[in-house]
Amino acid sequence: xKLPGWLRRKPKPAEMVSAYAVFTPGAPAVxxxxxxxxxxxxLEAAMATPGIQVIxxxxxxxxxxxxxxxxxxxxxxxxxxxxxxxxxSFDGMLLQAFDALDHWVISxxxxxxxxxxxxxxxxxxxxxxxxxxHRESTSDGDTRTPLLPPQLTPQKLGELIGQSGQCxxxxxxxxxxxxxxxxxxxxxxxxxxxxxDHERLKVIVVGATISARDVVAYDPEMRSRISEIFVxxxxxxxxxxxxxxxxxxxxxxxxxxxxxxxRNSLGSGSVAHQLALNCLxxxxxxxxxxEKITLQExxxxxxxxxxxxxxxxxLRSRFDKAVYRAQSTGYDNCRLILSGLAxxxxxxxxxxxxxxxxxxxxxxxxSGNLTTYLRQLATDDxxxxxxxxxxxxxSFSEPLLHTYARLMLLPxxxxxxxxxFASDLRRMSITIQGAKVDFY
Numbered sequence: 390x391k392l393p394g395w396l397r398r399k400p401k402p403a404e405m406v407s408a409y410a411v412f413t414p415g416a417p418a419v420x421x422x423x424x425x426x427x428x429x430x431x432l433e434a435a436m437a438t439p440g441i442q443v444i445x446x447x448x449x450x451x452x453x454x455x456x457x458x459x460x461x462x463x464x465x466x467x468x469x470x471x472x473x474x475x476x477x478s479f480d481g482m483l484l485q486a487f488d489a490l491d492h493w494v495i496s497x498x499x500x501x502x503x504x505x506x507x508x509x510x511x512x513x514x515x516x517x518x519x520x521x522x523h524r525e526s527t528s529d530g531d532t533r534t535p536l537l538p539p540q541l542t543p544q545k546l547g548e549l550i551g552q553s554g555q556c557x558x559x560x561x562x563x564x565x566x567x568x569x570x571x572x573x574x575x576x577x578x579x580x581x582x583x584x585x586d587h588e589r590l591k592v593i594v595v596g597a598t599i600s601a602r603d604v605v606a607y608d609p610e611m612r613s614r615i616s617e618i619f620v621x622x623x624x625x626x627x628x629x630x631x632x633x634x635x636x637x638x639x640x641x642x643x644x645x646x647x648x649x650x651x652r653n654s655l656g657s658g659s660v661a662h663q664l665a666l667n668c669l670x671x672x673x674x675x676x677x678x679x680e681k682i683t684l685q686e687x688x689x690x691x692x693x694x695x696x697x698x699x700x701x702x703x704l705r706s707r708f709d710k711a712v713y714r715a716q717s718t719g720y721d722n723c724r725l726i727l728s729g730l731a732x733x734x735x736x737x738x739x740x741x742x743x744x745x746x747x748x749x750x751x752x753x754x755x756s757g758n759l760t761t762y763l764r765q766l767a768t769d770d771x772x773x774x775x776x777x778x779x780x781x782x783x784s785f786s787e788p789l790l791h792t793y794a795r796l797m798l799l800p801x802x803x804x805x806x807x808x809x810f811a812s813d814l815r816r817m818s819i820t821i822q823g824a825k826v827d828f829y
Contacts, residue, residue: 394516406677408670411635414663417458420638421635421662423627428456429621435591435616436464440591440819442577442611446563447620448602448776448786449597450657456620457595464589466494468558469550475564475769479572482565483541486557490514491626492551504810510552519539544583553589562604563596564769576605579613597773622656631658632665641674642683647687655735655788656778673829696789704793705771722762723771724798725751730775730785731794737784 403721411421428445435441445453461468471485494511517540550557557580562573573594580592596604607615623631628651636643643650646668654661668684669675712724729746730738738746740759747754763783766775776786785791 406638408639408666408675409452409561412640412662412666412669414659414666417455418452418516418631418658418662421624421628421631421632422455422459423634424625425452425456425620425627428618429460429616431455431616432460435618436460438616439588440581440614442465442581442615443594444604444615445593445595445618445620446598447675448622449773450655450659450787451620451622452658453620454560454594454599455658457593461556461558461593465555466592467496467555469493469555470558470560473559473561473565475522475566477565477569479565479569482559482569482573483543486546486550487514487541489519490546490553490555493553493555510549513549513552522684525676526594543572543579547576547583547590551583551590554589554591556591559592559594561596562594563598570605574605574611577605577607577615578611581611618806623654623658623661624656625651628654628656628658628661631661635665638677639669639674640678640681643668643671643682644683645686646684646692649686650692652735653693653788655791657787658791660787663696664689664692667695670695676808700789702711704789707774707790708793708797710770710772710775720751720758722753722758725754726759726762726766727774727794728798730783731791731798735783735784735788735791737778737782739782743783770785 408418410419413419413421432443435443447456453576462579469486469489471482471489473482491514494514515536546557550794559573562570565573573592577592577594580590583590594605598604629647632643632647632650634778645728650664650668652659653664667690668691671688672682672684711727714721714723725747726743729743730749732746733743740756740763744754744756744759745761763775763777765771767777767786774786774790775783777783785794
């Protein structure tokens with residue numbers, strides 16, 4: 390069988406291929422990019438259709454950033470990018486986009502590729518830049534907050550980005566306060582209307598959620614103008630391809646550890662990349678090998694140890710958020726739910742099955758409570774420790790969390806002996822205050 394072109398790419402010279410460039414848990418994969426057929430085809434269709442705006446959503450670690458980095462490079466030389474936080478305002482987002490556009494123009498000038506239309510764009514930006522004011526900070530007087538100039542409206546920003554031939558990429562929009570999100574919904578309509586004059590103009594919004602409406606609650610009239618692209622967790626076959634291709638690039642045989650990486654990644658591309666990288670580092674492999682090396686089960690155990698050691702502080706913080714209880718009356722909802730999930734298989738549990746498990750401990754526990762607090766546990770405020778999978782099952786967002794919950798919330802002896810994280814988590818003696826739950 391003939392391999393696809395991306396898999397037949399010739400690796401760089403041996404001395405140039407770095408393990409950190411092949412397995413990239415903290416950055417979008419480029420050298421070891423595995424195309425996702427359905428999301429790619431939907432994104433390509435949206436890119437080809439003038440006026441269509443895009444929402445890309447899916448759980449953290451599912452590969453949204455990797456997909457966009459590789460696919461948008463086919464259509465745009467330098468997308469105008471805004472990165473959101475929990476304190477982002479819509480005015481601030483407009484200013485970030487304007488600043489990024491200004492930097493793009495400067496880059497074009499420096500490279501000597503500024504066209505006549507780009508020169509007109511530069512003049513417009515210069516005029517708006519001159520009118521950007523500042524408000525003195527009320528805290529220490531040392532910082533200055535830019536004020537949005539009256540000329541910089543969503544309409545004007547759309548026209549400027551349209552002239553540049555780029556798109557507006559907005560990352561982590563799920564973090565933005567709800568009151569600010571409504572303004573972007575209106576802006577998407579403005580950009581869509583401008584699509585007649587600027588065919589390449591688009592807003593591409595990215596959010597780590599399981600619903601497009603959790604990213605942007607747009608008007609019903611916009612339904613036909615927005616492409617909602619779900620990026621699911623990686624399948625076992627996709628992770629297997631990722632590991633195999635990475636092994637070819639590094640001249641390393643991952644055969645003995647591949648299934649363990651797949652089992653402990655639970656569909657997360659970033660976790661799979663990290664475990665594969667850790668396997669290489671366990672053998673001190675940092676460059677492509679001249680002679681093939683075969684990894685062993687002990688390397689996977691060492692990889693798990695490295696992963697736990699690097700994640701312990703964050704793990705504790707996420708669980709503290711998840712089980713925090715403001716008052717002691719009524720049900721300890723989050724602890725009950727997480728204990729029930731910990732009792733279930735790592736692949737997760739259906740809503741009804743999870744409720745039945747909880748009923749062994751609390752026979753009258755309401756279904757409505759389970760629904761409400763599951764939604765909370767999937768948010769940043771609660772550490773984003775659970776997720777809903779494509780098959781409808783609810784699971785921990787990564788296997789390490791499942792193991793941690795079993796150790797901390799269930800009686801001794803509840804962990805799977807084959808779990809590569811269990812022994813290291815147990816040695817750390819990390820504890821969560823509160824009684825452990827025994828369902829049987």
